[in-house]
Amino acid sequence: MERILFGDNQFFAVNHISDEKSREQSIKFKDDEAIIKTLDHAIDAGINTFMCTTHDRIANICDYIRKYPEHYSAFKIYPCMPYAHKYANAVTELGIVGTLREYVPGNFFGSIFKGGIAYLSKDYLSIMELMIDAEMKMFTNIDTPIIFLQNVITDLLLGLGMKDIFKAFNNYIEKKYNAEAGYITMNMPKLQYVLEQAGIKNPIICTSINKAGFRMSGGKELYESVLKTKQIRTIAMQVLAGGAISPKEAIEYVCNLPNIESILFGASSMNHIKETVSLIQKYDIQNQHKLGYNNFIINTV
Amino acid sequence: MIKVCLIGAGKMGISHLSILGAHPDVQVVGVCDTSKIVLDVLKKYSAFPCYTDYQEMLEDAEPDAVFVSVPTKYHAGIVKQILEKGKHVFAEKPLCLTADEGEKIVELASRRGVINQVGYHNKFIGTFREAKRILDSGELGEIFHFSGESYGPVVVKRKQDNWRADPAEGGGCLMDYASHVIDLINYILGPITKVKGSILKSFYSNKVEDSVFSLLELSSKVTGVLSVNWSDETYRKMSTSLTITGSKGKIICDANELKVHLKTSSNAGYTKGWNVKYVTDLTPPVDFYLRGEEYSAQVDYFIKAIQHKVPNNINTFKSAWYTDKVISFIKESVN
Numbered sequence: 001m002e003r004i005l006f007g008d009n010q011f012f013a014v015n016h017i018s019d020e021k022s023r024e025q026s027i028k029f030k031d032d033e034a035i036i037k038t039l040d041h042a043i044d045a046g047i048n049t050f051m052c053t054t055h056d057r058i059a060n061i062c063d064y065i066r067k068y069p070e071h072y073s074a075f076k077i078y079p080c081m082p083y084a085h086k087y088a089n090a091v092t093e094l095g096i097v098g099t100l101r102e103y104v105p106g107n108f109f110g111s112i113f114k115g116g117i118a119y120l121s122k123d124y125l126s127i128m129e130l131m132i133d134a135e136m137k138m139f140t141n142i143d144t145p146i147i148f149l150q151n152v153i154t155d156l157l158l159g160l161g162m163k164d165i166f167k168a169f170n171n172y173i174e175k176k177y178n179a180e181a182g183y184i185t186m187n188m189p190k191l192q193y194v195l196e197q198a199g200i201k202n203p204i205i206c207t208s209i210n211k212a213g214f215r216m217s218g219g220k221e222l223y224e225s226v227l228k229t230k231q232i233r234t235i236a237m238q239v240l241a242g243g244a245i246s247p248k249e250a251i252e253y254v255c256n257l258p259n260i261e262s263i264l265f266g267a268s269s270m271n272h273i274k275e276t277v278s279l280i281q282k283y284d285i286q287n288q289h290k291l292g293y294n295n296f297i298i299n300t301v
Numbered sequence: 302m303i304k305v306c307l308i309g310a311g312k313m314g315i316s317h318l319s320i321l322g323a324h325p326d327v328q329v330v331g332v333c334d335t336s337k338i339v340l341d342v343l344k345k346y347s348a349f350p351c352y353t354d355y356q357e358m359l360e361d362a363e364p365d366a367v368f369v370s371v372p373t374k375y376h377a378g379i380v381k382q383i384l385e386k387g388k389h390v391f392a393e394k395p396l397c398l399t400a401d402e403g404e405k406i407v408e409l410a411s412r413r414g415v416i417n418q419v420g421y422h423n424k425f426i427g428t429f430r431e432a433k434r435i436l437d438s439g440e441l442g443e444i445f446h447f448s449g450e451s452y453g454p455v456v457v458k459r460k461q462d463n464w465r466a467d468p469a470e471g472g473g474c475l476m477d478y479a480s481h482v483i484d485l486i487n488y489i490l491g492p493i494t495k496v497k498g499s500i501l502k503s504f505y506s507n508k509v510e511d512s513v514f515s516l517l518e519l520s521s522k523v524t525g526v527l528s529v530n531w532s533d534e535t536y537r538k539m540s541t542s543l544t545i546t547g548s549k550g551k552i553i554c555d556a557n558e559l560k561v562h563l564k565t566s567s568n569a570g571y572t573k574g575w576n577v578k579y580v581t582d583l584t585p586p587v588d589f590y591l592r593g594e595e596y597s598a599q600v601d602y603f604i605k606a607i608q609h610k611v612p613n614n615i616n617t618f619k620s621a622w623y624t625d626k627v628i629s630f631i632k633e634s635v636n
């Protein structure tokens with residue numbers, strides 16, 4: 001994983017602290033060109049990985065990327081599925097079974113209803129696989145080395161204790177897409193434990209990590225201790241805690257934590273992108289110097 | 302450990318179930334649903350005991366408390382049976398289809414002395430709680446006007462096929478969506494005692510209204526506006542807000558952000574002019590997060606009330622029943 005990953009919340013009006021800002025973003029990124037322009041700013045700032053939900057509009061972005069292969073030759077996407085609101089709104093309207101009927105592709109569901117529940121019961125994981133395939137369709141011929149399960153689903157399954165589904169997701173992503181599975185969560189310590197129980201070694205976990213302790217369920221200290229003692233590949237997200245802390249303080253905190261492989265952030269303007277990237281680089285370099293200095297002492301002693 | 306059963310594993314039920322499953326003081330002793338698929342998945346992949354008949358579950362699993370998240374039309378009957386067995390109840394909102402139905406279970410819950418709570422989760426959001434604190438402190442002065450609004454993308458096309466589209470089952474924007482705002486106004490500003498007129502309009506639905514617009518009056522005689530529309534696709538998800546204007550200041554509050562404008566600085570940390578606070582500053586962290594702190598916080602509060610750690614005073618059946626009553630005022634005020 002690259003050190004810095006670019007997120008997509010700003011493109012889809014996801015703002016955790018202000019509905020007004022969320023509408024502004026919605027207006028700003030109405031056209032796909034605005035999204036592409038911002039992605040290009042991120043690429044210019046040295047970020048080559050875009051982590052995004054399987055929102056319908058991402059399909060257009062993927063078309064564009066395929067159209068200009070030279071420009072995006074080093075570009076990777078980490079898809080995060082499913083785009084939860086699509087399903088949440090559908091469940092409100094159609095119910096759980098109705099939603100499955102609407103979104104599971106092909107005649108699969110029709111044949112199940114004909115075949116009855118007994119036939120279906122063996123095949124829940126096949127339904128999951130079909131739904132993954134449907135979400136992955138838009139990324140054909142695009143490099144997607146890691147594929148994530150969105151936090152609403154991860155955390156729902158976590159609370160329900162459905163660890164076999166985590167394992168099934170992991171296996172299918174490896175087998176079908178030759179990629180690694182990742183998990184987004186707001187409950188990192190609990191998830192780490194459950195993934196370990198499920199036999200998923202050194203999992204990729206993307207989770208809220210910030211100095212304010214915002215959306216770090218179970219507490220910041222618990223997160224810090226898991227980072228120190230467990231084997232996980234962590235992506236820190238919501239590092240700015242929705243704007244609750246200054247960028248400098250926020251980035252310094254995250255860069256000084258052990259075991260954070262990548263930092264995910266989203267921004268709407270070129271200046272914000274540059275500012276965040278240079279802050280991460282600044283603290284990383286400082287830490288390398290510190291590390292180098294320590295090594296030097298150890299070596300000479 | 303508090304032994305809990307859940308009846309109805311639909312959208313809200315499955316979310317409660319996950320939160321309950323992660324709660325350190327809770328043991329889920331039974332889940333009941335009528336959908337074979339949902340139950341089959343739970344049987345196969347979770348460790349929760351599953352039932353198709355809730356009465357059998359209540360006998361067999363011997364829970365201390367029961368979560369009821371079935372369509373509203375079944376609330377009164379099911380909740381009554383649970384209360385008669387002396388169990389604590391958490392019911393989804395709205396409480397009942399009519400205020401008359403609700404009155405009976407409010408009375409029964411009180412007679413049996415059990416903990417009772419309803420899922421109006423906005424009261425567990427830090428921004429709304431702070432808005433109430435400011436209002437209670439009198440810092441806005443005399444209240445001139447308020448508006449309670451909620452918009453979201455539930456029904457955005459002419460096609461619907463579930464209980465939310467059926468008025469007989471508790472469907473419609475008034476019961477499903479506007480109830481949240483009504484409940485919040487009752488809580489933050491004081492009880493709505495009169496509805497001076499309402500427009501209930503359908504945009505896409507055949508049998509139910511997709512929007513509710515009402516003129517409200519509180520027991521304090523303060524008046525305001527209710528504006529709710531669940532067919533607004535410019536919103537990504539449900540967005541509820543309150544604007545309150547007074548002689549000394551104004552509050553604009555939603556689930557993310559609290560904006561307070563004061564004419565002079567206050568003792569409570571707000572200064573003259575605009576003050577902005579975010580949910581990040583105002584919402585206490587939870588031990589398990591799913592979809593929003595408020596969902597876990599309300600479940601935790603219910604469990605703590607059973608453990609006698611907190612009083613049973615937020616979202617009681619009685620307060621939810623009063624919201625049902627205002628819903629009936631609104632229905633009566635059309636035309």
